[in-house]
Amino acid sequence: MISYKRLIYLFCVFGFWTATCFAVVETSDDVEPIAMPGKELPYLKVVQMVQGDVMRRQYADALPSLLQEVRTKTTLNVDPFPIYIESFEDEVIFKHPVIYVNFADRQDWSLSAKEISNLKAFIERGGFLFVDAGINASFLRGNQSAQSHSFADWSVTPDLAEAFKNVFPDKRFEPLQRSDPFFKSFYAGLPDASVLQEAIREFITNEKWPQGTFSTMVLRHDDRVAVMAMPIVAMGWGKSEFGQWTTRIGFRVREGAEGLSERLSEAAYAGESYEATREDGREDIIYCETPGMPAWVSEPDGDWRVFRYYHSQEISDYAHTFYTRLGVNLFVYTFSQ
């Protein structure tokens, strides 16, 4: 039998429902707080721009892992969880000094009029924008390889250069000198390379990442770095909840051997050839046998060398350590410049 007491109660509450339209927001206190000893509530926030579905962003766990590392290793009281925006039209960018964007998280880099004015104002007010994978060697453009090959080109991808011509018509991206304080803002030099195989140690320390530097292009405003672009570095930041790296990274090493230069200069290749800019502005010509996978290179001094791909746990761990140190340098630099 029906309980009329309950029914009356029900009718009363129904009245309340029909009279009031409200939304209840579930608080997120079921998320376990991360242990961060000795720090107050985070007050430094990083804004991340993702066009479209945030859940499908590139290297989803990368930035939170890096910011957690910054929080742990430095005095910066940074929040590990970024604030997501969909475009530079969002005025939340004026509340926080740093924006991170992975180039591939925005499909179309033609900026709207409001984005142009917002970005200009953001930079003029001291803001800093980091474009990860904003350097994309030509053989990587337009495919997913750009997210897994950190190729040291020394020019920003044309779409990005074009976009910033609209923001600052009289400014251009320029290489960041390897002697710039940026590369020493927290970590200086390379991690201990003794764990690496002899065959690659020399290349890493002398050519690939000398003194812990990296191919970096910057756009300056009032003599300060306002926009920075690098080949993809986020692939080296992500950690699982168990503290393990979530990606596996190999090394691409340039190698030569006696007589090899001559052989390569006449060797057949089934793929395409591309140009890549070196730090001094001269051009390398890259040849591919398999599309998107550089096989060898013709260097401006007349040498030809092969790209060799090395994989091991030690290499992967080393690369992660380096990219994370570079990332820590990035945020220490931007929050303290």
Add this chain to the structure above:
Amino acid sequence: MKIRIYQCIGLWLFTIMGQLVSSAQVNPELEGGRLSHMDTIERAYEDLKSDSVDTRVGAIILLSKYNDPDAVSGVISGLVDGHVRVRRAALVSMVEKQGVISPQAIEPVLRMIDDEDAEIRRMVSSSLGMFLNLWNNYFSGNAFGGSRKNLPMDIQQKMVSVFLDEDVVVRRNMVSYFFQLNIQMPDYVLERLLTDVDDRVRLESLRLAYRISNIDTVVKMSDTLKVDSYQAIRIMFAHILGSFSGNASREILEEMLEDKDPEVAVEAELALFRQEPTLAEARRLLNYLVSNRFNQEQGESYIETIAYLRTGSLELLQQVLASDNTEYRLAALRRFTQEALLGGNEELLLKLANDSSNRIRSQVINLFRMRREEVSFDLVDGLVLAKYSDVRESSVMLTRSLEKEDAELLLLDFLIDEEAAIRVLALNELKVSEYEDLSKILRLSLKDADFQVQRQAVLLLINLNDPRELEYLITVYNEEPRSRLGSAIKSLMSRKAGVNL
């Protein structure tokens, strides 16, 4: 006449020349004056015969860039070259190819595991996971016959010997990949590894010994293991001993109670308890849990053990559930999956259902689902007011196992939940229960603030197949035909009742 003949010859020559030029343009392999693939590989093969090491290295590197079978064969031949640099170059090339190595190439690579060059041994041992996976993929047998092929005996023997390699990185790699090798480890090798100079090798070897249940060797090595300089090894040793009963292990554990490191001593104490759990000892050790003398792993091991006590486990687990450690609460809760619903302690159940950890809440919900027949009216009545919507949503279905009248009373309560999804669920359940005043409730729900609830009410009213309800819906539609509700009524009436408004 002569002129005509010269003209013809000239024309013929011009035509031939034209054909020669055009045939050179269409040959894609000669583009840019380069060699063809075949010629490039042939030249590299010539270089492989050179006395110059550099030239052979260059040839291997060049061949590694091509996937043609001939090129791959050339690279494989470099794996057994007399010079270390050529072998290294060939090995790097094989590792570089990752998942596209042919089955024929795997054996020569694995045979390099005892190469005289330490760097080669490091490379092979660090890539063992990849090569063994490929081996198993190629030779794992299939449903139509065939059987799994073991590694050739000579490779197995090489693998065993390399566990005692002079290079520590090689030894670490070998211990890590032991289970993929599918080989037997002789006792003398295990004993040597358990006394290795490297902490990581000793630790991994002890773990390995435990996994292959070689407790005899572990006990035999007790004199060194119980005083090992590395704390983690002493803790693991005590833990392993706790998993095996026997006087020998008990005596060792009693000695370890005196360890200078409190964490090791506590592990020994816990291991003795795990060997022979008693209620009195469990009560005493509960204080260790409460006062954080156990580390996380020890605490969870303790909770696991008390669940096996014949009597008193419920009382102890209930105390653990009051802990402020989420992992402990979760571990204790998992113990109840085979037990009754916490002895009917509804107050505790409701507290857990309102736990701030969503892992605890989902565990409680699973427990309710599995023990649905034991869920009481009072418990669900409490869940109606649960703090988190995931719990309330799951609780709607729990009413199915209650008496009809009790279930309906609770469903009416769910019907006033702040979450629209829960109100929709409650409406559905009232329909399933054939609630007497369902039509009244549905008519009221047409005025709900949420459109999803309104739409579900329309659907259920149509499904009642009562002409009076259809009439009522038409009336509601006519009041506001252009409203969202009006559109829903029009659409659903057309699709479900064949009435076009």
